[in-house]
Amino acid sequence: MTEVSIPAPRTREAPAAQRDVRLAPRPPTGRRLRPGPTSARALALGPLLLLVGWTGGSAVGLIDPATLSPPWTVVTTFGELAADGRLQSNLLTSLQRSVAGLVLGVGAGVGLALLAGLTRTGEAIIDGPVQVKRAVPTLALIPLAIIWFGIGEQMKIIVIATSVLIPVYVNTHAALRGVDARYVELAETVGLSRLRFVRQVALPGALPGFFVGLRLAVTVSWTALVVVEQVNATSGIGYLMTQARTYGQTEIIIAGLVVYAVFGLVGDTAVRAIERSALSWRRTLGS
Amino acid sequence: MATDTRELTAVRATTLTRGFGARIVLDSLDLEIAEGEFVALLGRSGSGKSTLLRALAELDDGVAGSGELAVPVERSVVFQDARLLPWARVLDNVVLGLDGPQARERGREALAEVGLGGRERAWPNELSGGEQQRVALARSLVRRPALLLADEPFGALDALTRIRMQELLLELHARHRPAVLLVTHDVDEAVALADRVIVLDTGRIVVDRPIPRGASDAAAHRKHLLAALGVG
Structure with a gap:
């Protein structure tokens, strides 16, 4: 009680040791607003946690195998699929479709973004239709695509390419528009030709935006793949999964999902690696 | 004009x-x-x-x-900001828009003149403000x-x-x-x-x-x- 009622002057008379201001551990300077370095291991943490949850849930019976097959069943299914060669051949088909669509779509996206970003006419003609396409879901285009291009590879690749085109176009176009006007002025004073301006100023300036688009595009190429392979396909991972659905084989469906997930992740990691080396001049939060 | x-x-x-x-x-x-x-x-x-x-x-x-x-x-212009392209190395900034096989050699000479010989392969981001402005001077000089x-x-x-x-x-x-x-x-x-x-x-x-x-x-x-x- 007396302790509590002691008046303010006591603080002044407190022993030296108590008056000492404890130095709070200071955060490392220059780091406070940055998220800190990211390692490959840190990036794997999220997916790893999911895997642990899935395994644990299945092991203790929290997850019904009829709803979601346990990981070990999926692993053995992978073994079986690989043993009879179905995994490899379907995976190869899917990869070919995805890569073909990706290459075409990225090329078209960059080309259109350049035309729209660097010329008034291009902007007027291209930007509107691309935004319209952006608003239309890929799935809704399938019936028309089948009528136009049939049910063969051509249709699938075109659907993937047009889906991939959107994120590449949108991000590259925005980045081109955002290239600093001061650099444009510099290009004028050193007398750069239009071609050189595009190659040495516009394109490198838009590269960060392009890579954002490319990362999205890699994922989109896989998701578009799922759509086209579940419609009238006779091969590919999506076909494998559609068949499995007919026979109620959840383990094959999961195996297919795992393939999609792994390749999505691998694709994204690959693009990030390319991005890091291509944009090594940048000093930003992420690096 | x-x-x-x-x-x-x-x-x-x-x-x-x-x-x-x-x-x-x-x-x-x-x-x-x-x-x-x-x-x-x-x-x-x-x-x-x-x-x-x-x-x-x-x-x-x-x-x-x-x-x-x-x-x-x-004629060439030096701006208040060095205005170097951040995605181009120092030498590429200096010879921006120049042609011919001697361009790079002249670019190196210009860099040496402003006291930045040996920094040809540096990124502009790695230079101090004064050094960046030197590069901008070299970029102007090299155009004679x-x-x-x-x-x-x-x-x-x-x-x-x-x-x-x-x-x-x-x-x-x-x-x-x-x-x-x-x-x-x-x-x-x-x-x-x-x-x-x-x-x-x-x-x-x-x-x-x-x-x-x-x-x-x-x-x-x-x-x-x-x-x-x-x-x-």
């Missing part, structure tokens, strides 16, 4: 007028700069200094105006300009770096003899560097004063110029 490299005259502007909307920024201005002459351009904010420099650099596309202007084709237009090139540098850069600019001018138009609002810088100081006020030249080299009456020039600028 007509280009004229008549003997001894690097720049000839006659009744040069520029305006933005109803506001006249350059008012029927006449200016001649001789070959190799170092001219400093002083003036308060909004006096038309930058507009004049941009007119000489032919960077004023779309700005309303009239008058005659003859400037050399070989007959006219060097500099828009407050040292404005963003710290005092010590600025002094060193001023010395470097004088040295480079002595060696290569381009005509120089240096826009600045530092009276001391103008007096120390230029052969001739011009003061611009509301788009007109109000002072045009030669500063003989080696003259010891810097204080008198300073006082006169400050008075013309409405200070002191």
Whole structure:
């Protein structure tokens, strides 16, 4: 009680040791607003946690195998699929479709973004239709695509390419528009030709935006793949999964999902690696 | 625009007028700069200094105006910011837009001249502000300009770096003899560097004063110029 009622002057008379201001551990300077370095291991943490949850849930019976097959069943299914060669051949088909669509779509996206970003006419003609396409879901285009291009590879690749085109176009176009006007002025004073301006100023300036688009595009190429392979396909991972659905084989469906997930992740990691080396001049939060 | 490299005259502007909307920024201005002459351009904010420099650099596309202007084709501009392309290495920045097999060799020489030999492969981000401005100087030099237009090139540098850069600019001018138009609002810088100081006020030249080299009456020039600028 007396302790509590002691008046303010006591603080002044407190022993030296108590008056000492404890130095709070200071955060490392220059780091406070940055998220800190990211390692490959840190990036794997999220997916790893999911895997642990899935395994644990299945092991203790929290997850019904009829709803979601346990990981070990999926692993053995992978073994079986690989043993009879179905995994490899379907995976190869899917990869070919995805890569073909990706290459075409990225090329078209960059080309259109350049035309729209660097010329008034291009902007007027291209930007509107691309935004319209952006608003239309890929799935809704399938019936028309089948009528136009049939049910063969051509249709699938075109659907993937047009889906991939959107994120590449949108991000590259925005980045081109955002290239600093001061650099444009510099290009004028050193007398750069239009071609050189595009190659040495516009394109490198838009590269960060392009890579954002490319990362999205890699994922989109896989998701578009799922759509086209579940419609009238006779091969590919999506076909494998559609068949499995007919026979109620959840383990094959999961195996297919795992393939999609792994390749999505691998694709994204690959693009990030390319991005890091291509944009090594940048000093930003992420690096 | 007509280009004229008549003997001894690097720049000839006659009744040069520029305006933005109803506001006249350059008012029927006449200016001649001789070959190799170092001219400093002083003036308060909004006096038309930058507009004049941009007119000489032919960077004023779309700005309303009239008058005659003859400037050399070989001209280069140094901006207040170094304005290096961050995605291009130092040497690539220096030779930006140049052709031919000797371009890179000349670029290396120019870098060595500004004291950055060996930094050809560095990224602009890795350089200090002063070093970046040196690269910008090298980029201008390598074009062998007959006219060097500099828009407050040292404005963003710290005092010590600025002094060193001023010395470097004088040295480079002595060696290569381009005509120089240096826009600045530092009276001391103008007096120390230029052969001739011009003061611009509301788009007109109000002072045009030669500063003989080696003259010891810097204080008198300073006082006169400050008075013309409405200070002191």
